[in-house]
Amino acid sequence: MSEISDRMERLNIILPVRDRRGQGAVDAVLVGDMLYLSAHLPVDAEGRPIYTGKLGKELDAETGYQAARLCGMNMLATIKEYIGELDRVNYFVKALGVVNSAEDFCSQPAVMNGFSDLMVEVFGKRGQHARSAMGAYALQENVPVAVEAIICVRD
Amino acid sequence: MINSLTENGMPFEPTYKTKRGIILMRRKEHLLYISGHGPENQITGKPIYSGRIGKELNREEGYLAARECGIIILGAVKDALGSLDRIERIVKAFGMVNCDGDFQDLDGVMDGFSDLMTEVLEERGYHARTVMGTHNLPNGNIPVEIETIIAVRDCIWN
Numbered sequence: 001m002s003e004i005s006d007r008m009e010r011l012n013i014i015l016p017v018r019d020r021r022g023q024g025a026v027d028a029v030l031v032g033d034m035l036y037l038s039a040h041l042p043v044d045a046e047g048r049p050i051y052t053g054k055l056g057k058e059l060d061a062e063t064g065y066q067a068a069r070l071c072g073m074n075m076l077a078t079i080k081e082y083i084g085e086l087d088r089v090n091y092f093v094k095a096l097g098v099v100n101s102a103e104d105f106c107s108q109p110a111v112m113n114g115f116s117d118l119m120v121e122v123f124g125k126r127g128q129h130a131r132s133a134m135g136a137y138a139l140q141e142n143v144p145v146a147v148e149a150i151i152c153v154r155d
Numbered sequence: 156m157i158n159s160l161t162e163n164g165m166p167f168e169p170t171y172k173t174k175r176g177i178i179l180m181r182r183k184e185h186l187l188y189i190s191g192h193g194p195e196n197q198i199t200g201k202p203i204y205s206g207r208i209g210k211e212l213n214r215e216e217g218y219l220a221a222r223e224c225g226i227i228i229l230g231a232v233k234d235a236l237g238s239l240d241r242i243e244r245i246v247k248a249f250g251m252v253n254c255d256g257d258f259q260d261l262d263g264v265m266d267g268f269s270d271l272m273t274e275v276l277e278e279r280g281y282h283a284r285t286v287m288g289t290h291n292l293p294n295g296n297i298p299v300e301i302e303t304i305i306a307v308r309d310c311i312w313n
Contacts, residue, residue, distance in 0.1 A: 018277075020270070020273035020274070020277070020280075021266070021270045021273075022266055022269075022270070023269075023273060023281075024266065024268075024269025024270055024272050024273045024280055024281060024282065024284075025248075025262075025265070025266075025269050025281075025282060025283070025284035026281045026282065026283065026284075027283070028283055029244070029246050029247060029281070029282060029283045031186070031244075031246050031306050036246050036247045036283040036304070037283055038283040038284045038285060039284070039285035039286065039287075096249075096285065098285070098287040100288075134287075136287040136288050136289060137254050137288045137289050137290040138252075138254040138257075138258060138259055138261065138287075138288025139259070139261065139287060139288060140259060140260070140261045140262050140286065141259060142259050146285065146287070148249075148283070148285040
């Protein structure tokens, strides 16, 4: 036990304990100049899914592309909230796209291009990134795609 | 605060050192990259939970399995750092949930890990998170596997 907590115990000062259940996951974490972004989903401002279904079953690759682009838009909103201005994005480091895929669907990269194309449109060369795309058996609320990323910020 | 966890009888077992060829964690400066951990006994390697969520296990069991992964990860970190007080914060977690049928409440499962981190580390337990549903995981189909990146401070690395 530390000196302060020993003293508080002697003084019988007990701090309230907050209930943080269900709040552990946040949209982004900044460590040094690296911003770690949680998986972003194709949802509206209230968090309701705009696209649902599996690729190769309910949805085709083109719809998946649009959904991945929407993941990117939501991520840009998060980045702006965290660092104030998108000009502070130095470059994208890495992205991981998880695509909710039916058994024989294997065009995950075509879906993930919706995200990557957006970043290159917005940031040019700085938006390019190392990338993995993989098929998932299930995603939260049956959204078709989720994208996480690590970016480098400046200033 | 951290000690209250052990007082509550939660077993942090600083027992394991190696697991075949896989390194359990790698430190780069103040970041600790931790391998995917499942709910497995760290001495025998035997799964504590096995099966897919939505078939053999339900959401609540998945939650407990994810919590178990978190306990095992904290145990490994405590072993490496000497004290959990040296955790600056949990940066990022990637969870793979072994699903069957139409199970979709992946966040509900992964909250088992996230709730533990905020319980133990409070604000420092907040992290970026990705959860995906998969259909196959190793070691007799464990229900969850979680990899993490943790920021550390004041480290004497042994």
